[in-house]
Amino acid sequence: xDETLLSGRGLSLDFGRIQALDGVNIDLWPGEVLAIVxxxxxxxxxxxxxxxxxxxxxxxxxxxxxxxxxxxxxHGMPEPALRRLLRSDWGFVHQNPRDGLRMTVSAGxxxxxxxxxxxxxHYGNIREQAAAWLKxxxxxxxxxxxxxxxxxxxxxxxxxxxxxxxxHPRLVFMxxxxxxxxxxxxxxxxxxxxxxxAELRIAVALVTxxxxxxxxxxxxxxxxxxxxxxxxGLTDQVLDDPQHPYTQLLVASVLQA
Amino acid sequence: xxxxxxxxxxKSFTLHLQGGVRIGVLDSVDLxxxxxxxxxxxxxxxxxxxxLMRCLYGNYRAGGGRILVRHDGADVDIAxxxxxxxxxxxxxxxGYVSQFLRVIPRVSTRDVVAEPLIARGVTVEDARDRAATLxxxxxxxxxxxxxxxxxxxGGEQQRVNLARGFIAAHPVMLxxxxxASLDPGNRAVVIEMVMEAKSRGAAIVGIFxxxxxxxxxxxxxxxxxxxxxxx
Numbered sequence: 001x002d003e004t005l006l007s008g009r010g011l012s013l014d015f016g017r018i019q020a021l022d023g024v025n026i027d028l029w030p031g032e033v034l035a036i037v038x039x040x041x042x043x044x045x046x047x048x049x050x051x052x053x054x055x056x057x058x059x060x061x062x063x064x065x066x067x068x069x070x071x072x073x074x075h076g077m078p079e080p081a082l083r084r085l086l087r088s089d090w091g092f093v094h095q096n097p098r099d100g101l102r103m104t105v106s107a108g109x110x111x112x113x114x115x116x117x118x119x120x121x122h123y124g125n126i127r128e129q130a131a132a133w134l135k136x137x138x139x140x141x142x143x144x145x146x147x148x149x150x151x152x153x154x155x156x157x158x159x160x161x162x163x164x165x166x167x168h169p170r171l172v173f174m175x176x177x178x179x180x181x182x183x184x185x186x187x188x189x190x191x192x193x194x195x196x197x198a199e200l201r202i203a204v205a206l207v208t209x210x211x212x213x214x215x216x217x218x219x220x221x222x223x224x225x226x227x228x229x230x231x232x233g234l235t236d237q238v239l240d241d242p243q244h245p246y247t248q249l250l251v252a253s254v255l256q257a
Numbered sequence: 258x259x260x261x262x263x264x265x266x267x268k269s270f271t272l273h274l275q276g277g278v279r280i281g282v283l284d285s286v287d288l289x290x291x292x293x294x295x296x297x298x299x300x301x302x303x304x305x306x307x308x309l310m311r312c313l314y315g316n317y318r319a320g321g322g323r324i325l326v327r328h329d330g331a332d333v334d335i336a337x338x339x340x341x342x343x344x345x346x347x348x349x350x351x352g353y354v355s356q357f358l359r360v361i362p363r364v365s366t367r368d369v370v371a372e373p374l375i376a377r378g379v380t381v382e383d384a385r386d387r388a389a390t391l392x393x394x395x396x397x398x399x400x401x402x403x404x405x406x407x408x409x410x411g412g413e414q415q416r417v418n419l420a421r422g423f424i425a426a427h428p429v430m431l432x433x434x435x436x437a438s439l440d441p442g443n444r445a446v447v448i449e450m451v452m453e454a455k456s457r458g459a460a461i462v463g464i465f466x467x468x469x470x471x472x473x474x475x476x477x478x479x480x481x482x483x484x485x486x487x488x
Binding site for chain 1: 270271272273274311315316317318340341343344361362363364
């Protein structure tokens with residue numbers, strides 16, 4: 001409980017004249033769901049990309065503590081080691097399922113492929129596990145051999161979640177996972193993510209602009225504005241008693257349903 | 258033994274969207290509650306009773322002073338505890354029954370109530386059984402227990418909320434209007450549940466607008482005065 005799983009220290013990144021990240025320090029502990037909130041352009045997706053090694057910072061370090069307790073410098077490790085991490089210990093759920101799925105491979109294949117990448121070889125077991133995971137994300141296993149493009153947006157997103165979680169990662173990055181979905185579809189997906197994350201005790205770094213999503217899923221919130229984390233704390237405390245002017249604006253701007 | 262005490266607790270809000278106006282709500286609050294004791298917060302509407310409750314739960318950030326909760330054999334200061342310790346304190350020690358249920362889409366009533374027990378490591382079946390028993394006691398019929406509470410009436414949601422708040426038998430409990438919008442039969446059940454919590458040694462702080470309920474459960478009153486009057 002006392003050791004962080006992932007830590008970013010002094011992370012900075014410029015895109016030309018725009019400072020996307022400006023000296024960000026951030027920690028994530030095992031089993032914790034951290035929501036990174038802020039408006040478009042605040043740098044939250046950039047932070048997620050830097051934390052997950054997909055984008056290099058101009059300055060700063062990202063530390064990841066492996067299952068053996070050893071600290072690894074995410075941006076200092078060789079490319080194959082990082083790819084191995086992204087295939088096994090880590091997962092990434094994209095806003096657009098097309099970025100996380102292989103659209104020319106069947107639903108079952110999408111799930112099985114990640115198992116195989118993590119070392120599974122027995123075809124029967126792989127197919128069985130893929131079917132079990134489709135069921136878990138509420139996709140009828142009879143759709144197993146269908147291509148993802150025949151699925152609705154919500155189903156595609158659930159398939160992406162199954163593909164990501166099948167290897168039991170310790171850490172999952174999520175970028176607006178409910179972004180492009182209808183509200184009713186969102187609720188179903190959120191409930192599914194909530195249940196799976198709690199059951200598997202996965203740590204999640206979740207980027208969202210939706211305060212309600214953060215409240216439902218996150219233990220802790222970091223509020224970003226112009227590349228800086230302006231406030232961080234317990235989810236309900238940050239949302240119910242925001243201290244920073246920008247957080248107050250963000251919370252006050254939410255329409256009450 | 259004192260399970261909850263505040264020392265010189267103060268709280269104000271700075272409204273940055275209103276030109277940075279500062280509103281003082283609590284000042285030098287010294288409250289202490291022992292095991293088996295129920296303290297009712299008294300004071301006019303707007304005096305800061307709910308603000309005090311939310312500070313005690315760590316939902317509002319204390320402005321100054323300390324909030325000490327006996328947790329796992331030691332005092333934890335809610336005013337400064339880091340979020341992860343706070344989550345642990347809430348899981349094991351500090352329970353809060355608010356006035357309104359925050360509904361989670363698609364989760365059944367039974368599971369909403371069972372959740373605090375499952376978070377503590379109780380098996381799902383056991384937690385569901387205990388949730389069903391408590392819900393039945395609060396007159397939520399079995400046929401409703403498998404449905405999400407979103408479509409329930411205000412009174413039914415309040416009772417689901419109470420079941421969720423009482424199921425984990427926290428050593429320190431904060432009750433914000435637990436009997437509001439309940440009929441006399443259910444009010445009696447809730448009073449009985451508060452008395453049981455006291456007899457198992459819980460320290461309870463409550464806001465009760467219902468004077469009969471308050472008189473039935475409270476050992477003493479703690480007066481929260483509006484700041485302008487106090488000054």
